[in-house]
Amino acid sequence: RGTREDSEKFYKELGDRFDVKDPTYLEDNNKLCFVGCDIGCQVRNGKRWYSMDQSVAMEAFLEDVGVAPTSRIASPMPNNTLLTSRPEPLNKVESKIFRSQMGSLNYFSHTLRYDIGYATSRLSQFQSNPTVGARLALDRVLKYLRCTSDYPLLF
Numbered sequence: 001r002g003t004r005e006d007s008e009k010f011y012k013e014l015g016d017r018f019d020v021k022d023p024t025y026l027e028d029n030n031k032l033c034f035v036g037c038d039i040g041c042q043v044r045n046g047k048r049w050y051s052m053d054q055s056v057a058m059e060a061f062l063e064d065v066g067v068a069p070t071s072r073i074a075s076p077m078p079n080n081t082l083l084t085s086r087p088e089p090l091n092k093v094e095s096k097i098f099r100s101q102m103g104s105l106n107y108f109s110h111t112l113r114y115d116i117g118y119a120t121s122r123l124s125q126f127q128s129n130p131t132v133g134a135r136l137a138l139d140r141v142l143k144y145l146r147c148t149s150d151y152p153l154l155f
Contacts, residue, residue: 037112053152054112058145061104067142076144077119077137086132098130101138108145112153116141 002010004025011023026032031040036057041050077083090098102123109120119141126134 035111049154051152051154052112053150054108055150055152058108058113058149061108062142062146062149065101065142067146069146070143071147073140073144073147076116076141077122078140080122082137082140083122083126083131083133086136088132090130090132090135094135095130098135098138099127101142102127105138105141113145113151115148115151116145 007023007025011020014020024030024032026039026041028042029040031038033039033056037052037054038056039050039052041048043049089095102120105116105120106124109117119137123134123138123141
């Protein structure tokens with residue numbers, strides 16, 4: 001962190017010794033992408049707003065797992081009864097898919113999507129023995145994300 005001049009001097013000296021790409025700077029209407037997060041800034045009504053969102057990464061994930069667009073879902077998990085509604089275990093293949101998708105949900109919930117934190121935490125309790133009820137609850141969280149994939153974090 002420093003002035004633009006100090007940063008440019010640092011990158012020049014670094015570039016003299018190593019093969020590095022040109023630096024990019026966060027400027028108005030010029031987003032930076034960092035580990036799946038788009039970071040942007042813009043001026044609205046005389047105030048500078050910064051945003052972070054994962055819509056591109058999230059849309060790609062949801063596309064990969066086959067979550068189709070759906071009607072609005074108000075919350076990721078309506079109540080705890082969905083988790084325990086069907087206690088029969090998933091088969092080996094479905095369990096592997098469940099764990100894989102939960103890994104992605106944990107990533108999203110720990111980076112920017114705090115709104116799915118509780119649901120993801122509850123679903124994580126079923127990682128060792130996923131059930132049909134947990135799968136149904138996971139499907140609801142995925143549908144919720146499809147409806148809200150464009151929610152940025154603004155500050």
